[in-house]
Amino acid sequence: MNKPHIVILGAGYGGIMTAVKLQKQLGQNEAEITLVHKYDYHFQTSCLHENAAGTLHQDSSKIKIKDIINRSKINFIIDEVVSIKREAKKIKLKNRKLHYDLLVIGMGPEPNTEGIPGLNEYTYSITDINSARFIREHIEYNFASYANDIKKDESKLNIVIGGGGILGVEFAGELINQIPVMCREYDVEKTLVHLYMLEENTSLLQKFDEDLAHYAITSLQSRGVEIIHQAKLKECQDNKVIYEVEGKEHVIASHTFIWTGGVQANPVFEKSGLNLKNKRIEVYSNMLSTKDDSIFVVGDCAYTANENGEEILPTAKKAIGEAAVVARNISLRLKNKELTSCQPVKQGMLATLGRDDGVATIQNHKVFGWKAVLIKRISDNHYLYKLGGWNLLLKKGNFHLL
Ligand SMILES: Cc1cc2nc3c(=O)[nH]c(=O)nc-3n(C[C@H](O)[C@H](O)[C@H](O)COP(=O)(O)OP(=O)(O)OC[C@H]3O[C@@H](n4cnc5c(N)ncnc54)[C@H](O)[C@@H]3O)c2cc1C
Structure with a gap:
């Protein structure tokens, strides 16, 4: 008898952990x-x-997949998923086709450009290793280019972050610490560099407790981040960002606009005909799609939502x-047993504000400063241990706790 074919799409946190659990x-x-x-x-x-x-x-954030999967149990294909044909149970990849009996979709989201003119063309988003490296090199290139200009163009030293959610705040916290290092490297006067953050609400970190958000704002501002609240983004061009505050238009001349303002459905699953809710695939508590039980x-x-029907934040x-639930339920399904439910995770909130500062809520306690960073480092290291045991933890763990 043919063995059932389980196909996992995407090796992010969800996909790779499903694969590692299944191989055990x-x-x-x-x-x-x-x-x-x-x-x-x-x-x-x-x-x-x-x-x-x-x-x-970026190499510190990369983990070779062959080092963590057992290749006698898992076929690993490097390719890009193009479409899912559910009726035929087929996946179209760029270079081949696959048939599945059970499918696991773990492809993460796409940045949401919300139809704002120029956003697709002129902004950068932090989505993967290549985009992160590109942003770093782009900023450094602009510093180097400014240093080499005969007629100095100061707009090369203006960096704009769009969106003051967790990602925007975390990036701002890191970048503001790195700017003095880059200034020394490229002989740039630090006072000429501007890091702006545009946020359309009256505060950053909307989903956080007010005290934590206030702490984050103060921390970023004290180190030089220029936060512009109630800034509604209007348009982005290759050398300027146009926004509005209380009906008045403003322009920042800049070659570097990093958009962190939200995500949208991955086009692959959007076209697959699955039920979507808030740009994600609707699932039952056993993590099966509400449209397709394979x-x-x-x-x-x-x-997914908690017992009060509130969406659980993607983390x-x-x-x-x-x-863990998906892997267990696949094993149960193969044995024709009843599937288990996923218990909603107890959600803490955490945002780092650079190497030694951050904010968090853990079990309703507010945490400020280095303690929040310590929690993040411990949780990252714990993840590595779960994924690849001591070997991976010792190879990739971050032990510069502060
Ligand atoms: C900069 C940043 C900082 C964050 N900080 C935190 C934090 O401190 N704590 C926290 O809990 N969460 C944090 N998050 C959120 C967290 O990273 C996500 O919730 C998590 O990555 C979701 O895991 P996932 O497996 O669903 O998707 P992902 O980790 O996004 O993985 C999806 C994978 O699928 C691959 N993929 C996508 N499309 C295709 C395709 N068509 N074909 C083949 N492969 C494909 C992608 O390359 C990607 O590797 C952060 C996110 C970002 C961007």
């Missing part, structure tokens, strides 16, 4: 497992803002917790 839970004769991912490495998305700011080299969904792709912790 299933025997070689029970199923054929295939993991499809764009790159030959998994990356720690939650460190990308450090890679983009240049405070952490498709499990994990991580940022999956729309690495959510993706990792769901991966």
Whole structure:
């Protein structure tokens, strides 16, 4: 009898953890497992803002997939998913086609450009290792270019971050620490560099407690981030950002606009005909799609809610917790047993503000400063241990706790 074919799309936190769990839970004769991912490495998305700011080299965030999967149990294909044909249970990749019996979608989100003119063309988003490296090199190039100008163009030293959510705030916190280092490297006068943050609300970190948001604003401003509240982005061009505050238009001359303002559905699953809710795939508590009972969904792709019906925020912790449930439910499904439910993760909130500052709520306690960073480092290291044991932790762990 043919073994059922399980295909996992995307090796982010959710996809790779599902694969690692399945390789432990299933025997070689029970199923054929295939993991499809764009790159030959998994990356720690939650460190990308450090890679983009240049405070952490991108190689530290990369983990070779062959080092963590058992290739006698998992076929690994480096390719890009183009479409999912659910009726035929087929996946179209750029270079081949695959048939599946059970599918796990873990492809994460796409940046949301919200139809604002010029956003697609002239902004940068922190989405993967290549985009993070590109942002760092682009900023450095502009510093180098300014230093080399005969007629100095100061707009090369203006950096604009659009969106004051977690990602924007974390990136600003890293970058403002790195600017003095770059100024020394490229012989640039520090007072000429401006780091702006445009936020359309009256505060940053909307989903955080007010005290934490206030702390974050004060921390960033004290180090020189110029936060512009109630700034409604109107348009982006290759050398300027146009925004409005209380109906009045303003322009910042800049070659560097980093957009962190939200995500949208990945076009692959958007076209697949699955039920979507708030740009994610609607799932039952057992992580099966509400439209197709041969498709499990994990991580940022999956729309899940807590007992009060409130959306659970997409985080690495959510993706990792769901991966354990998806792997267990695949094993149960193969044995024709009843599937288990995913318990909503207890959500803490955490945003780092650079190497030694941050804010967090852990079990309703507010945490400020270095303690928040320590929590983040411990949680990143714990993840590495879960993924690849002591070997991976010792190879890739971040032990510069502060
Ligand atoms: C800069 C940054 C900082 C963050 N900080 C934190 C934090 O401190 N704590 C926290 O909990 N969360 C944080 N998050 C959120 C967290 O990273 C996400 O919630 C988490 O990555 C979701 O995991 P996932 O597996 O669903 O998706 P992802 O980790 O995004 O993985 C999806 C993978 O699928 C691949 N993929 C996508 N499309 C295709 C395709 N068509 N074909 C093949 N492969 C594809 C992608 O390359 C990607 O590797 C941060 C996010 C960012 C961007």
